[in-house]
Amino acid sequence: MTLARLLGIGRAVPTNIMPQDQALQWARSHFSERYPAFERMAPVFANSGIRERQLAMPMDWYFQPQDWVTRTIAYRKVAGALFIDAARDAIANSGLVAGDIDMVVTVSSTGVATPSIEALVHDELGLRPDVARVPVFGLGCAGGVSGLALAARLAASKPGARVLFVAVELCTLSFRDDLANKANIVATALFGDGAAAAVLCTEGPAQVAIRSASEHLWPGTLDVMGWDVAPQGLGVIFAQSIPSLVTRQLRPALELLLERLDTTMDQVGRYVCHPGGTKVISALEDSLELETGTLDFERAVLADHGNMSAPTVMFVLQRVLADAALPKRDMLMLALGPGFTLSGALLEPTD
Missing domain, CATH: 3.40.47.10 (Thiolase/Chalcone synthase)
Incomplete structure (x- = not known):
């Protein structure tokens, strides 16, 4: 393909x-x-x-x-x-x-x-x-x-x-x-x-290609995150603690997502995560079995820009790809959003 x-x-x-x-x-x-x-x-x-x-x-x-x-x-x-x-x-x-x-x-x-x-x-x-x-x-x-x-x-x-x-x-x-x-x-x-x-x-010089992508929507979580529409404008909805939800439920969903992406955690050389907040980053490291501080670019982007919603993970990806020490292994992009949904994309080196 x-x-x-x-x-x-x-x-x-x-x-x-x-x-x-x-x-x-x-x-x-x-x-x-x-x-x-x-x-x-x-x-x-x-x-x-x-x-x-x-x-x-x-x-x-x-x-x-x-x-x-x-x-x-x-x-x-x-x-x-x-x-x-x-x-x-x-x-x-x-x-x-x-x-x-x-x-x-x-x-x-x-x-x-x-x-x-x-x-x-x-x-x-x-x-x-x-x-x-x-x-x-x-x-x-x-x-x-x-x-x-x-x-x-x-x-x-x-x-x-x-x-x-x-x-x-x-x-x-x-x-x-x-x-x-x-x-x-x-x-x-x-x-x-x-x-x-x-x-x-599909043509042209590039460091990575997008090999596959998948999503996981947790049933019964529509009220976790989203917008409340009112005459004054949109109002943010945080019905549950996102970090605690990540800690409890991310790992089994991630395993299903990895299966659909036809890969395993052992094959992922670098995670590129949406930094929703410092507690979310720590919860991601725990769920992904990473040492504390591994998601360093995520923390750096959060420090410099806050949570910008959708663009934030792309800021992280840009920093990761500019890293001279980047291993020539698959990368897995992850982000959580309304639904409540885990979105993943598997990137592979092009050479």
């Missing part, structure tokens, strides 16, 4: 930087009077493993009342700009130009735009009029792996076609100052904004 090869990766982040200590100060002034248990939750900011994050909008924007209209205006503008920057980066790193792209897969769950983002930026990016478009909504944090896998399947189904995959998420635009609850405070401590892109094709 002809495999899709990863020709290049790109990334982009907004210019508005928020240090984590500033985020804590702001959250304390904003929530403590309305949420009596705030000080018991405050350590989540310091223990998150995050040094700073990038925000879609300037800080004063978040102090103003927002609704669907203002959030959507911001989403279309900032998501479009980040899409272009990440796509141009990936295309250039692949040795191509925008006119070479035959198909675009766009993953985003933090805003709504019709026409979709890749159509809004079509002319400015320089895509051809006949480019095929595949916008995908609702994958959440799993979108980096599931979206890359979808783009790889489409590239493999049409040998020679160049498929651009872009994941862009503006998590902070969904901040709800009217919600003084645990889930909203955790989200305020964790999430940032960014975009990542990749070009895939």
Whole structure:
């Protein structure tokens, strides 16, 4: 079977930087009077493993009342700009130009735009009029792996076609100052904004190819993670502790996923995981039987950018592929997202 090869990766982040200590100060002034248990939750900011994050909008924007209209205006503008920057980066790193792209897969769950983002930026990016478009909504944090896998399947189904995959998420635009609850405070401590892109094709120089992909959705877990839709905008849902769920249930699901991918843990030379938070990273290391600290690039990306949802795992993959000490062995990308779903993609060296 002809495999899709990863020709290049790109990334982009907004210019508005928020240090984590500033985020804590702001959250304390904003929530403590309305949420009596705030000080018991405050350590989540310091223990998150995050040094700073990038925000879609300037800080004063978040102090103003927002609704669907203002959030959507911001989403279309900032998501479009980040899409272009990440796509141009990936295309250039692949040795191509925008006119070479035959198909675009766009993953985003933090805003709504019709026409979709890749159509809004079509002319400015320089895509051809006949480019095929595949916008995908609702994958959440799993979108980096599931979206890359979808783009790889489409590239493999049409040998020679160049498929651009872009994941862009503006998590902070969904901040709800009217919600003084645990889930909203955790989200305020964790999430940032960014975009990542990749070009895939069955032909061309590449370090890795996407060999196979699979997903596992746990029954009865639809309320674990997702969006609550309200007149003011989207509100984050964390119905259960994700780290404890990973500790309890990841390993048996992973074994089933590995079987479908026709591989074993012994054959995986490197895991590339979505760093949902420092506790999630530790739970992943325990479940994967890795020494503490093994997922070093995951921790580094989390520290520099926070949890950007779907693009985050692509930031990790870019750092892994740039590592001169990378072993010439299979890599397994993993991400958890709404559903509650484990998404996996197996990457193999091309030489």
